[in-house]
Amino acid sequence: MIEVFGQKYPNINFINAAVAGGAGTNARAVLATRLQAGDAPDSWQGHAGQELIGTYVAAGQLEPLNFLYEANGWLDVMPETLIPLISQDGNIYSVPVNIHRANVLWYNPTVLKDAGVAVPTSLDEFFTAMDTLKAAGMDAPLAMGEQWTVMHLMETILLASLGSDAYNGLWDGSKSWGDADVADALADFVKVLSYTNSDSASLSWQDASQLVVDGDAAFNIMGDWAEGFFKELGKEPMTEFGWAPVPGTDGTFQFLSDSFVLPTGAPHRDAAIAWLTVAGSKEGQDAFNPVKGSIPARSDGDKALYDVYLQSAMDDWAKDVVVGSLTHGVVANDSWKSEIDTALGLFLLDLDVENFQTSLVAACVASGPCK
Incomplete structure (x- = not known):
């Protein structure tokens, strides 16, 4: 997905500040330190839903992303029952890049x-x-x-x-x-x-x-x-x-998802919006998910890129009622x-x-x- 971003936005320098460690535990600790110091990254990845909303939206640290969903037509390609699970008070707060x-x-x-x-x-x-x-x-x-x-x-x-x-x-x-x-x-x-x-x-x-x-x-x-x-x-x-x-x-x-957000006061807001636009795009999600072993959050992914299990999951994602996971945020x-x-x-x-x-x-x- 970073490669797709580089092709679309060659003049933006992408700095991958990923933190090693499973389940995001270490990354969240580093993020908390940066936010406390007023050094927010331009975007970060967390589990979609209340893990993000209950922590960062509650603290006023995330911008709503409704404008991106409307500008890019994402509401037409993501399941209707997904949107309330990544929203609060009518505002959408993250861009899911994959679905498990x-x-x-x-x-x-x-x-x-x-x-x-x-x-x-x-x-x-x-x-x-x-x-x-x-x-x-x-x-x-x-x-x-x-x-x-x-x-x-x-x-x-x-x-x-x-x-x-x-x-x-x-x-x-x-x-x-x-x-x-x-x-x-x-x-x-x-x-x-x-x-x-x-x-x-x-x-x-x-x-x-x-x-x-x-x-x-x-x-x-x-x-x-x-x-x-x-x-x-x-x-x-x-x-x-x-x-x-x-x-x-x-x-x-019953879903869980890796999602990207737009922090309030992002130092390079326009570049962050460019990243989120790629993260929510068909091209970006189809580049990332076959490698990750997950399916795109969008319902229009190219099934030919995915294995037999993931194809069946894509079919179900497109038609099933969506509910959220407790264990996974x-x-x-x-x-x-x-x-x-x-x-x-x-x-x-x-x-x-x-x-x-x-x-x-x-x-x-x-x-x-x-x-």
């Missing part, structure tokens, strides 16, 4: 075939499939890793159990975390956990994915970066690994997410749904939109 999907069920086709199990499409079918696999001698049909992957699993089960409207309501304050159907969804989550491996806390997401392709587990629920991991292992799609929406979530795309600000994570850690010690639900209600009151 959270609600993906990865499976081992051979394991399912040998057990006579079809790919499940509902939670009830999912439970039946895992009961069948356990009866056939597979102790833990669903592979799981460390705690952030458990939160990832939880958000997908909440979506599957509640549906997209109620799921969205949890994050915008229109639905109570204390409702009976939320308790039912958490009970579904407990049931799902009963099919997972006991050593999950010591495993990375890659370790959990490895269990699936090795045939030691049948399923794993993980974002679609897992496909890149399977490709690195040399595994063949739909032969050695397969994918489907998490059971109960077909027609809904879209629907909850950092404080709220941290409180949920703390409550989840305690819940995993005793699996007490009533206490967990009480803690989730309190977290929403303390740091979310619940009053």
